[in-house]
Amino acid sequence: MNTPQTLLSIRNVGKHFGGLHVLQDVSFEVPAGGIYGLIGPNGAGKTTVFNLVTGLLAPSSGTIEFQGESLVGLPPHQITHRGIARTFQNIRIFKEMSLLENVMIGMHEHLKYGAGGIFFNSSACRAAEKRARERAFELLSWLGLEHKAAMLADNLSYGDQRKLEFARALATEPKLLLLDEPVAGMNPSEKTLLMEEIINIRNRGYGVFMIEHDMRFVMGLCDRIAVLNFGRIIAEGSPDEVRNNQEVIEAYLGREEEAA
Numbered sequence: 001m002n003t004p005q006t007l008l009s010i011r012n013v014g015k016h017f018g019g020l021h022v023l024q025d026v027s028f029e030v031p032a033g034g035i036y037g038l039i040g041p042n043g044a045g046k047t048t049v050f051n052l053v054t055g056l057l058a059p060s061s062g063t064i065e066f067q068g069e070s071l072v073g074l075p076p077h078q079i080t081h082r083g084i085a086r087t088f089q090n091i092r093i094f095k096e097m098s099l100l101e102n103v104m105i106g107m108h109e110h111l112k113y114g115a116g117g118i119f120f121n122s123s124a125c126r127a128a129e130k131r132a133r134e135r136a137f138e139l140l141s142w143l144g145l146e147h148k149a150a151m152l153a154d155n156l157s158y159g160d161q162r163k164l165e166f167a168r169a170l171a172t173e174p175k176l177l178l179l180d181e182p183v184a185g186m187n188p189s190e191k192t193l194l195m196e197e198i199i200n201i202r203n204r205g206y207g208v209f210m211i212e213h214d215m216r217f218v219m220g221l222c223d224r225i226a227v228l229n230f231g232r233i234i235a236e237g238s239p240d241e242v243r244n245n246q247e248v249i250e251a252y253l254g255r256e257e258e259a260a
């Protein structure tokens with residue numbers, strides 16, 4: 001049974017590609033209203049977990065539930081509709097479009113007028129379009145980007161592109177936001193700004209579930225952290241519990257020694 005506070009529940013999940021067992025018996029729960037981190041050395045299976053949750057891959061075994069309902073077998077757009085949005089390691093925005101258009105594209109699932117409405121430019125269609133614009137402006141303002149709404153996304157700094165990606169993900173009206181290495185490639189001041197934005201998003205009531213390699217960032221931001229190593233969860237707990245876990249220390253030191 002899920003506790004009422006659980007948003008995402010992953011139980012006994014396994015994933016193999018042919019004979020390669022990428023995830024084995026993975027279980028953890030992402031609670032509502034917090035920031036949850038998934039860490040682990042390169043190749044541990046973190047992105048595979050995100051791909052399973054968002055429906056890009058199907059688990060070989062185990063269950064994945066969101067708000068008590070199974071996600072297994074649902075196509076990605078239905079999972080988005082249930083309330084899970086995602087950003088990617090490599091920023092994916094439409095650079096030749098304005099910021100406003102980028103955010104409005106994230107909303108199309110929720111615009112409730114049909115093809116007939118678009119064809120006849122009905123008043124319902126115009127009203128929906130107006131609401132979408134207002135919401136897009138609001139989301140851009142949450143990220144401090146509203147004054148750049150008409151600008152082409154291509155002209156944004158790297159940090160602002162990442163914020164635009166957040167705004168577009170929020171446009172799908174998610175309950176849980178999955179962030180895949182949000183600060184990869186950022187300088188320290190961009191990281192600090194993005195940390196504030198993620199806290200703001202959490203404070204607005206969204207759940208945040210992130211993969212991140214930057215330990216200072218993860219430890220400073222997350223309420224709880226799960227650690228994957230060779231496809232298995234080796235620790236789960238508060239940042240302090242994880243930081244002091246012997247198996248975690250060895251997993252990271254071991255990889256560093258191998259690399260050396």
Ligand SMILES: Nc1ncnc2c1ncn2[C@@H]1O[C@H](COP(=O)(O)OP(=O)(O)OP(=O)(O)O)[C@@H](O)[C@H]1O
Nearest residue numbers: 017020022040041042043044045046047048049228
């Ligand atoms: N479609 C696939 N077919 C075969 N093997 C795959 C596939 N996707 C991932 N893998 C393998 O699964 C393992 C875990 O990959 P995954 O990308 O989930 O790790 P990760 O923890 O996200 O790594 P990184 O931190 O480097 O991004 C790797 O050995 C990878 O090569």
